[in-house]
């Protein structure tokens with residue numbers, strides 16, 4: 001599972017990467033000409049995993065992991081031809097880091113600081129990159145179809161012809177209703193506008209009061225209504241843009257402090273939470289995935305799988321052998337399991353269900369896969 005940080009030059013991508021990954025990658029990448037991305041894997045905290053693991057103190061606890069990639073800035077207008085396009089396409093989710101801080105010493109990429117304009121133009125660039133891909137594929141398909149009849153190719157062409165106008169009229173492919181087989185048909189294109197996208201605005205400390213209400217900060221770009229909490233700001237449901245804000249400079253200073261001291265300064269700035277826990281807590285749902293858990297011989301472990309995935313796919317996330325030899329899944333929700341204490345007691349109480357390979361996995365399921373080796 002991976003997320004890529006990208007955006008125009010000097011917006012604070014590496015600063016955010018360091019905050020999220022607890023890393024110390026050099027900023028000023030634009031000075032030394034470094035082109036390779038920074039990469040780091042971070043564990044995703046999950047209180048349910050902690051509580052299940054607490055019932056098994058002798059077993060190791062293994063959190064689900066998220067791979068973070070930090071790209072160098074892409075110049076305005078360059079996304080569709082960027083050498084980094086391949087890396088963007090590989091991502092499961094995209095975090096667009098947006099310049100919101102003034103900072104006269106660091107000239108903004110487009111001459112002025114205008115997060116709303118940057119968000120709109122980056123979204124257009126993503127649409128355009130997908131459109132280029134659709135057109136190139138359509139041209140190729142039409143040529144082939146003239147030479148030879150190919151029902152699969154015709155299906156693909158018809159679908160692409162349906163996607164094209166959506167892109168042209170400024171709609172993400174996420175907004176186009178597609179059947180599961182259709183989604184599969186175009187999966188290999190790795191369209192950018194199909195990916196979960198979050199705009200993360202790097203704001204000035206004077207705007208910190210608005211940090212969890214970026215909709216107030218950037219009028220017209222309201223995140224889905226979230227009341228006073230940040231909950232749901234990254235959630236994929238609903239048509240709204242997903243926008244969060246952080247203050248790179250302040251958080252970088254705060255990250256150096258000890259917990260107690262940090263709390264004091266955070267309170268002073270009116271900052272309820274640092275970006276790292278905020279982000280990692282919501283990363284699984286941001287990526288349109290859900291978590292499930294396994295209690296193995298030696299370890300209690302969290303996994304993630306695509307939302308709406310069947311049990312067979314969850315099994316495959318662990319090991320292809322388990323998917324291949326799948327017999328039954330023994331399933332109990334984490335809540336139910338914890339009510340009984342541990343698996344043996346839950347079993348005794350008849351709380352464990354036997355499910356087949358088509359069972360749609362629910363967030364928080366604890367699963368034991370029976371399989372034939």
Ligand SMILES: Nc1nc2c(ncn2[C@@H]2O[C@H](COP(=O)(O)OP(=O)(O)OP(=O)(O)O)[C@@H](O)[C@H]2O)c(=O)[nH]1
Nearest residue numbers: 009010011012013014015027028030073103248249
């Ligand atoms: N004033 C101010 N400066 C910041 C803030 N965040 C980052 N910077 C500075 O902006 C410069 C660029 O930050 P980076 O994190 O390297 O930005 P980047 O987007 O990774 O840059 P490239 O990879 O070169 O595109 C650095 O000098 C940072 O110290 C902020 O919130 N406020």
Ligand SMILES: [Mg+2]
Nearest residue numbers: 013014029072
């Ligand atoms: Mg950078």
